[in-house]
Amino acid sequence: MNFKIILLLFVIGLFPIMFDNSYAQITSGGFGQSPFERDFGDVKFLDAYFGTLNDKIEVEAGDSNVPFTVVFANVGTQDITGIRGQLSLPFNFSPSDGPGSVIHADSDSNSLAGENFHLTFFVNINENSQIQQYPGTVKVDYSRLRESGVRTAFADFDFKVTGDSVINVKAQEPFLTSLRTNNVVIEIANDGTAPISGVDIVATNTSTELASTSSSTTNVENVVILESSWDVGNIDAKSARYLTATVYVPESLKGDTLRIPLSIQYYNAHGDLHEISKIVDFYIKGLIDLTIFNVDVIELSGTQMVIGEIINEGNEDGLFGFVSIESKGDSNIKSATQFIDEIEIDAPVPFNVPIEFDGEPKYGEHDITITVRYKDSTRDEIFLTHDQTITVTEPSNGDENGTDPTMIIIPIILVLAAAFYIIRRRKKASIQTS
Structure with a gap:
């Protein structure tokens, strides 16, 4: 009686071991119900991604002949050889060497026990593919050294079409x-x-x-x-x-x-x-740094004029310069413009703009805005504004038989302006020659 009880307990104890061994043969490769299961003598899936063994790459829809690498580990105690793989991906992916649902990779190499190995497939990605995660399945055929026959392992995994960063x-x-x-x-x-x-x-x-x-x-x-x-x-x-x-x-x-x-x-x-x-x-x-100064009103031959000077404290000439005056507030001075050409960095540039009224002349103080418009070396147009209050006086009515001082002032101004113009041109010519 005791012998029967001992035999029954022995059979019950062997049953889980027999079940585990049978389960291990079915799930070759260590792919059981738990991700932590490992059956010695099989291969274990580690990772799957676009790229080569040491370089993951970003891919997007429409890419072709893209490497896809699956990494495994030989978790057994024996070396394996004759490693071959087949890859099954969704319909948006196809083999680079022709149509078909299964993508092949042939390693024909060995993997030492305890070492990792990989299979690289080449894939075309359909243009309609989305940037998202996809499922895949890989099949690995291999043989153990000093053992006849071919063993097979399967693995299901997820991979991602990442998109490409530029x-x-x-x-x-x-x-x-x-x-x-x-x-x-x-x-x-x-x-x-x-x-x-x-x-x-x-x-x-x-x-x-x-x-x-x-x-x-x-x-x-x-x-x-x-x-x-x-x-x-x-x-x-x-x-x-x-x-x-x-x-x-x-x-x-x-x-x-x-x-x-x-x-x-x-x-x-x-x-x-x-x-x-x-x-x-x-x-x-270059820097063009303009300042407007010495603004005043003078009278020439019965015409009053706004005069002033422009100094360029930069290191580059202003090109195609214009000076304009515009009225502000209740002033009725008409807008007027004078062309002053280049605004050089070596000397002040004078300007004089005649004063005309819109309607009856108003004498006394007027608020005006003086605007200098010019271009830099890149031909960008730049504006410099300067607000000024000027005083316009009523023209003097002197003795007609007396000597008109303007008859003396005008020739002097003309001679000075001509001399200043000639000096500037000669200086510019000498600079260009040197």
């Missing part, structure tokens, strides 16, 4: 002015279909870096940049972020192109850290 940079205003501090805005745009995150940007090859480099690839070391690194954060697909910098440009760079190299680090849709280099270009203009 990073471009550009300056919002591509012109800088020498002898001045410039507020620079740079656009960092993600023109792709995949978001990027953790974006950090550094202006490289600055004067602090030159101590450890033998030569400079740009002229950025000749300017002063108050900010050199920026934490931009995340940039969604088809969107942009902006960074600002304060740049001082010396006079010596006038007419040059300033090239600022940027090192951009970011995490792509796979979560991998990438680093790329971009360059932002700026054209450096």
